[in-house]
Every structure is written in C-alpha cells, then in structure tokens.
Amino acid sequence: MSATSSAGAAGGAPITLVRGASWIVAWDEEQNRHVYRRNGDVAFAGGRLLQAGGRFAGEAADVIDGRGRMVMPGLVNVHAHSADEAMTKGLFEDVGTPALHGNQLYTYSQLLEDDPEALAPCTRVTLGGLLLSGVTTVVDLSVPYEGWIGELAASGMRVVAGPLFREARWRAHGWHRLDYEWDEAAGQRAFERALAVLDEAAADPSGRLSGILAPSQADTCSPGLLREVQGEARRRGLKVTLHAAQTMSELDEMLRRHGLGTVAWLEREGLLTPDLILGHGIYLDHHPRLRLRTAEDLGRLAAHGTGVAHCPVTFARTGMTLDSLGRYLRAGVKVGIGTDTWPYDMLEELRQAILCARITSGDVFDVSTGEAFHAATAGGADLLGRLDLGRLAPGACADLVLVDLEDPAMRPLHDPLRSLVHAAAGRAVRDVFVAGRRVVREGRLTSIDLPAAAAALEAAQRRAIARIPGRDPWGRGLEEIAPRALPMD
Numbered sequence: 001m002s003a004t005s006s007a008g009a010a011g012g013a014p015i016t017l018v019r020g021a022s023w024i025v026a027w028d029e030e031q032n033r034h035v036y037r038r039n040g041d042v043a044f045a046g047g048r049l050l051q052a053g054g055r056f057a058g059e060a061a062d063v064i065d066g067r068g069r070m071v072m073p074g075l076v077n078v079h080a081h082s083a084d085e086a087m088t089k090g091l092f093e094d095v096g097t098p099a100l101h102g103n104q105l106y107t108y109s110q111l112l113e114d115d116p117e118a119l120a121p122c123t124r125v126t127l128g129g130l131l132l133s134g135v136t137t138v139v140d141l142s143v144p145y146e147g148w149i150g151e152l153a154a155s156g157m158r159v160v161a162g163p164l165f166r167e168a169r170w171r172a173h174g175w176h177r178l179d180y181e182w183d184e185a186a187g188q189r190a191f192e193r194a195l196a197v198l199d200e201a202a203a204d205p206s207g208r209l210s211g212i213l214a215p216s217q218a219d220t221c222s223p224g225l226l227r228e229v230q231g232e233a234r235r236r237g238l239k240v241t242l243h244a245a246q247t248m249s250e251l252d253e254m255l256r257r258h259g260l261g262t263v264a265w266l267e268r269e270g271l272l273t274p275d276l277i278l279g280h281g282i283y284l285d286h287h288p289r290l291r292l293r294t295a296e297d298l299g300r301l302a303a304h305g306t307g308v309a310h311c312p313v314t315f316a317r318t319g320m321t322l323d324s325l326g327r328y329l330r331a332g333v334k335v336g337i338g339t340d341t342w343p344y345d346m347l348e349e350l351r352q353a354i355l356c357a358r359i360t361s362g363d364v365f366d367v368s369t370g371e372a373f374h375a376a377t378a379g380g381a382d383l384l385g386r387l388d389l390g391r392l393a394p395g396a397c398a399d400l401v402l403v404d405l406e407d408p409a410m411r412p413l414h415d416p417l418r419s420l421v422h423a424a425a426g427r428a429v430r431d432v433f434v435a436g437r438r439v440v441r442e443g444r445l446t447s448i449d450l451p452a453a454a455a456a457l458e459a460a461q462r463r464a465i466a467r468i469p470g471r472d473p474w475g476r477g478l479e480e481i482a483p484r485a486l487p488m489d
C-alpha cells in the first residue's frame, strides 16, 4: 500500500507514525509467519496498518519516536472470563477437591455468591490487566449481565463477546460426587438471551466488538442444543467455543454417559467442525493421566480442523496441563493461547505455555518461543477467522504494542521476544494501540480506572467471603476451607 503525502492523511484519516522503531515483529505474507525487521517505520491510519518496516514516505499527524522500542502485533487472547474469575484471586490457589481429581472448579466456585455489584469491576480489572500485558483482542466468555456489552465497548479493547449458556448445572454432592441438574427449558431461554446479546455486540458503534457462540461445557449441554448452536453459528457466520476435555471429572462423566471421551463423542454427534474452538482440550485419549488405550483424539481434531484454546496457568496451578503444546502443533491441531483467569498477563501465560510443554514432553525442542508467540497472535486470530489480527501487515488492524527495550528486564538485549517472554513479560509493555487508538500510554491505561475497579472488586470479595459459611454445607468459613498462605500470628 503506498503512502499518501497529503497533510498526513490516508483516505482522510490522520496518520500515526512510529518512526525508526529499533525492532519490528512484521508479518511475512508469503511465508505466513512473523519475521524481525530492524530500524524501520510503522504507520497506521483509520484503524488499519499502512506499513510495518522500511521508510515511510508520507507525512504523519502524530509521530512517536521508535528508538529503543519494539513494535509487535497485539496479543490475541482466545479464552478469558471477565465477569467472575477475578473474584477468586487469593482464595483458592492452594486447594482442590481430592475426590474430584484435585480440581477446584466444581466445589470451591459454589462458595461465592453471585454479586451484581462485582460484575462491572471484575470486567474492568480483567480487561485492564490484559491490556497492560499487550492483549488487544480477547474472547470474553461471561454469563451476560446488564451493561456487559457497554463495559466491553468502553474498555477500548477489541472483544469477541461469548455470552455463556447451558442446560445443566454442576452440583458437588458432599464434595465427592459431581451431579448434574438439568433444566433444558432454562438452557433454551439462556441460549435465546445469548443471541440477543450477540445482536447487541454486533450493533455496537465502536466496531471493535463481535461475537462467538459460547455453550458453556460439553458435559452441560445436550447434543440437540449444540446442533442448534452450530446452525445458528453458520447462519451468523460466527465461531463456536465450548469447554471440552477440561477435567478428569468431565471425562469420568462422558465415559459413564456415552462410553466415549469428550472428543470422540463430539465427533460421533457431528459436532467437530473447523468453526469450533475447544477450551481447553487437555484430557484427550492420549493423555498419560487417563490410561486410556487409544491415541486418536489429536488426529480427530486435526482432521476436522477443530481448534484448542490453551490456557496453561490456571490448570498448572492444580498440577494439570495438556500433553503437549508441541505435540498438538505437530499433529496439525490449531492452537491459540488464552489466559482464562488471572494473573492477566498474557506474556506470562505464554512463558508458562512453553514451560509446561517442555516439562510435559521432557524436551526443550517441544515448542520454540517463536512457535508459542505465533499461537498467541496469528494462531489465535486464525482460530477466530480473523486474518487481519495478530500480525503487522499493510491492511491489517492497527492493533499493536510498543515494548520498551531499555527496561532493565529486557536487557541484555539480543533477541527481544525471548527477553520479553522469558524475562520481562508485561513489565516491558509501554504503549498499546487498538484500532489505532492508544489505550495504554507509557504503561498507564487511558480507558479504564484500574485502581477504582480493583477497590470495588476487593470490597465485593470481602462481602462474598463473609457469606461463605452460609453456603458451605458444614457452615465453615474461608479460613477453615482454604487457609491463608501463612498462619496469622
């Protein structure tokens, strides 16, 4: 694309220029991969990139000094929950339910009462943290609440809204048995509500919001509903995401119900498609913890073009991870990276994705930093069907991150992505642009009052903790259920 020279405008829109960036992570269209470029310009206007590398010949309305900076594409987070996860921060990191394979999902989450006042602060804390770590696109899977779409729009982020719905609810019976309470009519109503919310997202004037169909879990939705969802997704041209193969308890249940693991069951029901993204796709039949006698699920996912949203940190906290990121990629499975929950640092998540893969495989060569970075950018964007995201190429969305190469955590500087992922993480992110708008300036959010949101969330967590004895079957308080990291003196 050639630059115009008329008073710093491209098609009338003012041009922003990062002049002389020391490093650029640019997109090589022919090779379909990121490449480093040195000492070049990055220009954008009207929310789109004009140029990434080389000398920009036009005039810019806004010029940013790129010396000592790396310009890289904004990160694409394919799986997060903004409305509730942040509420549990600091509470349950050291506990799990032994009889449910050490998971916390089914028992501990039931201890916190829904709090309407916590929802918006939770969303702000989540999206604010992600922006500060260089995320420009997030798939937000939340039970929709009044004002949710407005919060997403106000964040300044590019958000793929996934309003959750399901037909069954989990009930942990006596903290040892997982029961399912089915209410298909309620599930249908929630599905219809989700469709209305998707309409709301699509109509948002910011142009940064889009939608994804998000039936909650493979074990809480009937095949009938999932087929309805698939039809609706085709009609709307949207993707579908579904928690599947995420815990060993889920696998127990699927084997009990169908005699099949989750992925084999989805295939049998005709639900494995290229438009489907599994969150988190850990317990496939080859996983060594399961001791199943087959290893066919990876081939199934590759053959159907079904993707996986890999969120290593939250699972690693309970001693679990998929086996292994490199193995999935070599099998031809499309993988994107998500944060699911806190610490809301996508670069930290990326580091853990690499470490978990290498520990699980016992192999330093299982996945490289470049491959993992691809998954966290263009790979995730591909899953979402957005070839204009996660890459710096002319015509792509102007979603980009400026990294401070002079931050001590980045030095000594030989390979900036390695320094960023393996050492500095979110600390070195200085500026973030979404659709050409600066939403992080010199390390500070311009769109979200993060301290105010954090204070409101903390107050909500305190209220929730006070109500735990009323929700625990034995009337216990938090200190008994999940003692602090150290005893109080």
Ligand SMILES: [Zn+2]
Pocket (backbone or CB within 6 Å): 079, 081, 141, 243, 279, 340
């Ligand atoms: Zn999730």
